[in-house]
Amino acid sequence: xxxxxRFSDLTLGYDRHPAVHHLDGEVERGALLAVCxxxxxxxxxxxxxxxxxxxxxxxxxxxxxxxxxxxxxxxQATGIDKSxxxxxxxxxxxxxxxxxxxxxxxxxxxxxxxxxxxxxxxLEGFEARPVATLSGGQLQRMLFAxxxxxxxxxxxxxxxxxxxDSKTVADLISVVSAWHYDHRTVxxxxxxxxxxxxxxxxxxxxxxxxxxxGKTGAVLTPENLSKARSMIEAFDRQAQACAxxx
Amino acid sequence: xxxxxxLIAPFADFAxxxxxxxxxxxxxxxxxxxxxxxxxxxxALTGDAMAHAILPGAALGYLAAGLSLGPxxxxxxxxxVIVAAGSGVVARTTVLREDASLAAFYxxxxxxxxxxxxxxxxxxxxxxxxxxxxxALDDATLILLAAIASVTLVALAAxxxxxxxxxxxxxxxxxxxxxxGPVQIIFLALVVLNxxxxxxALGTLLAVGMMMLPAASAMLITxxxxxxxxxxxxxxxxxxxxxxxxxFHAGLPSGPLIILMAGLLYLLALVFGPAGGLLRRFxxxxxxxx
Amino acid sequence: MAHRGYVITxxxxxxxxxxxxxxxxxxxxKLPVVxxxxxxxxxxxxxxxxxxxxxxLVGPDGDTHxxxxxxxxxxxxxxxxxxxxxxxxxxxxIDRLIRASGAKAPVIVATKGINPQQMNxxxxxxxxxxxxxxxxxxxxxxxxIRDGLxxxxxxxxxxxxxxxxxxxxxxxxxxxxxKRDIAKIPPERRQIITTHxxxxxFGTAYGFRxxxxxxxxxxxxxxxxxxxxxxxxxxxxNIPAVFLENVTDPRLVRRIAxxxxxxxxxxxxxxxxxxxxxxxxxxxxxMRNNVxxxxxxxxx
Numbered sequence: 014x015x016x017x018x019r020f021s022d023l024t025l026g027y028d029r030h031p032a033v034h035h036l037d038g039e040v041e042r043g044a045l046l047a048v049c050x051x052x053x054x055x056x057x058x059x060x061x062x063x064x065x066x067x068x069x070x071x072x073x074x075x076x077x078x079x080x081x082x083x084x085x086x087x088x089q090a091t092g093i094d095k096s097x098x099x100x101x102x103x104x105x106x107x108x109x110x111x112x113x114x115x116x117x118x119x120x121x122x123x124x125x126x127x128x129x130x131x132x133x134x135x136l137e138g139f140e141a142r143p144v145a146t147l148s149g150g151q152l153q154r155m156l157f158a159x160x161x162x163x164x165x166x167x168x169x170x171x172x173x174x175x176x177x178d179s180k181t182v183a184d185l186i187s188v189v190s191a192w193h194y195d196h197r198t199v200x201x202x203x204x205x206x207x208x209x210x211x212x213x214x215x216x217x218x219x220x221x222x223x224x225x226x227g228k229t230g231a232v233l234t235p236e237n238l239s240k241a242r243s244m245i246e247a248f249d250r251q252a253q254a255c256a257x258x259x
Numbered sequence: 260x261x262x263x264x265x266l267i268a269p270f271a272d273f274a275x276x277x278x279x280x281x282x283x284x285x286x287x288x289x290x291x292x293x294x295x296x297x298x299x300x301x302x303a304l305t306g307d308a309m310a311h312a313i314l315p316g317a318a319l320g321y322l323a324a325g326l327s328l329g330p331x332x333x334x335x336x337x338x339x340v341i342v343a344a345g346s347g348v349v350a351r352t353t354v355l356r357e358d359a360s361l362a363a364f365y366x367x368x369x370x371x372x373x374x375x376x377x378x379x380x381x382x383x384x385x386x387x388x389x390x391x392x393x394x395a396l397d398d399a400t401l402i403l404l405a406a407i408a409s410v411t412l413v414a415l416a417a418x419x420x421x422x423x424x425x426x427x428x429x430x431x432x433x434x435x436x437x438x439x440g441p442v443q444i445i446f447l448a449l450v451v452l453n454x455x456x457x458x459x460a461l462g463t464l465l466a467v468g469m470m471m472l473p474a475a476s477a478m479l480i481t482x483x484x485x486x487x488x489x490x491x492x493x494x495x496x497x498x499x500x501x502x503x504x505x506x507f508h509a510g511l512p513s514g515p516l517i518i519l520m521a522g523l524l525y526l527l528a529l530v531f532g533p534a535g536g537l538l539r540r541f542x543x544x545x546x547x548x549x
Numbered sequence: 550m551a552h553r554g555y556v557i558t559x560x561x562x563x564x565x566x567x568x569x570x571x572x573x574x575x576x577x578x579k580l581p582v583v584x585x586x587x588x589x590x591x592x593x594x595x596x597x598x599x600x601x602x603x604x605x606l607v608g609p610d611g612d613t614h615x616x617x618x619x620x621x622x623x624x625x626x627x628x629x630x631x632x633x634x635x636x637x638x639x640x641x642x643i644d645r646l647i648r649a650s651g652a653k654a655p656v657i658v659a660t661k662g663i664n665p666q667q668m669n670x671x672x673x674x675x676x677x678x679x680x681x682x683x684x685x686x687x688x689x690x691x692x693x694i695r696d697g698l699x700x701x702x703x704x705x706x707x708x709x710x711x712x713x714x715x716x717x718x719x720x721x722x723x724x725x726x727x728k729r730d731i732a733k734i735p736p737e738r739r740q741i742i743t744t745h746x747x748x749x750x751f752g753t754a755y756g757f758r759x760x761x762x763x764x765x766x767x768x769x770x771x772x773x774x775x776x777x778x779x780x781x782x783x784x785x786x787n788i789p790a791v792f793l794e795n796v797t798d799p800r801l802v803r804r805i806a807x808x809x810x811x812x813x814x815x816x817x818x819x820x821x822x823x824x825x826x827x828x829x830x831x832x833x834x835x836m837r838n839n840v841x842x843x844x845x846x847x848x849x
Contacts, residue, residue, distance in 0.1 A: 092429060098484050099427055273780065274808050392801055394804065
């Protein structure tokens, strides 16, 4: 198996309390993996760890043959300042940062790529629109277009469809599927289990520790789901140091 | 010719007027773009804060070399940069955003400055000595202003892209690049440079006013970032020219008058501005087909 | 210069004694005198010698026009046996202070008998109080103070007359020097611009024009029109030097000088003596300093 991401006894958390506890496993290249679990299960934390914005408390995450630049990450609540006088085209063009950096100009072919990405997410004609005028769904489409332009090998999405209208969700799911056919590795944190069952071949069920990982049908069983639900959300204030050192 | 006497003669006849105009133009070119970013980053009151933050540096310069402008300016610049950089670092690494972290730093700086000044036992208003007047620009000061303007423009051009991205979507920039922190600090350093140089040459009112008023006004006139920068600079230059001419003929203080002119342009934009003026808001006109 | 050390010692002793002792504990031998400001104190000491203690209300580098009295001042006035004031409206605050302190001592107006000049202070015509700027007037000051001391302390009359004659002789020598030094300056160059309107008597006595620029003051910010006016004025009247004291921005002075071709002058002392380590710690030193600075700025 061609491994894209390897977790080795990974513990991630905040203030020494683990949100992800002793996670072992691999994600193969080209996988389309849904990450599910109850609130506080560590799903966002796991994505942050893979993206590199959160350092592990113990263990490690390996991304063989991948560089920092090869990961595109869409966090749950983007801190985009909608009031800034910038238009859709320029936001999507940000995705070219890895290739252009500070000074690189945007070539004709790259301009075409940006336009194609904007069209692919259904925002054709919106190129010159100020970001301040976009609805929630349109904003999300724009951010997906930026991800398209980033052209990354690994794509991490944290609850990308929360409070988004169903047409947008449908359109964006097809973008995700296109990524999958492109052999990109995609991890998506989702709450909508129906969506997961319909579009995601693999699932990781997380409740701080791995409940199950594998084919979606085998993972999202009633017993697994109830096991996950029984996980305690709050951090244990009386917790001692974890004895299960690697 | 009447018009010539009114509008051109003051500058043709007097060197100090020409220099004042040159100084005002230099400020108008470099200040407003910085002011725009300050406004967009919710740091519009930074200018006033920095005026107080530079005190301990100026005080140390005064302790070391007496009432001499060179050491006091360098000291002030150093203090300003430390405060700006420090608040930038705190803003990136803690829950405090830039406005709160800057407030904390400049207050500490100000208190430190007052204490240092009182050690010498003197009553001198140090800052009063440090701040100049637009009518008193000598060669060295003009060169200083021109150099600061050039450095600012070059730096802004180079850092434009990451600065915009950092302002719009800082977490995205952090996910694709490590330049977010340095960019923020360099931006603040540019602001300090322009303010301290501006204070010394032209006084606090003029330096901060030229930075903020044309920028605020431009935001009401257009929604295109590039056009904003151009319009802001143009307004600054117009205010400088008009303020000097009126000060010459009416006998009113020049610095405040230049800022009043900039303020007048702002008020006009407030009412009539196409991109958010009050008139547009209350009388938007017939709506479009689609 | 021994004379200078003598005076300095007395000023220091007089001030420290006046500050430290409550009224009733003063040594009966020395006459307690209060002078309103440093120049009067200098005259008083030169006449009174070691028979008197002088307390000064407005010390060196002080501004007598806008002085704010302190509680100590009222105490000193109450303990004094002679009070010396300038008069001619210089100390607008002194009458009230004397009443408030309940002082019973006689008040000597040093300018009694002098022909006052007029001055134009910000558009209002009034009496110019800076009479001491003419040495001839200074001699009148000295005589008035001598007579006041004799009246308050008859036992010391001989000493007071001797001291006064001595000092008047010094003032005569000073005046001769001043006139000689000024004669070296060509008549057409004997004009300067100065902000402080304190040299009227000097100008009349020694043939100088002191021109006050309009609009440039310590409080207000300059307008372009005012700056242009000064520059035009300097150029039109060929004024060789500019002495702008206490202006907020020395750079503005330099700019005006550069553009008009005038020289920037040094420090002129008008209303107060300098501290003892400065160039004008006595009246005689003050006049010498001023003439020296004027000559330096106006030399060809």
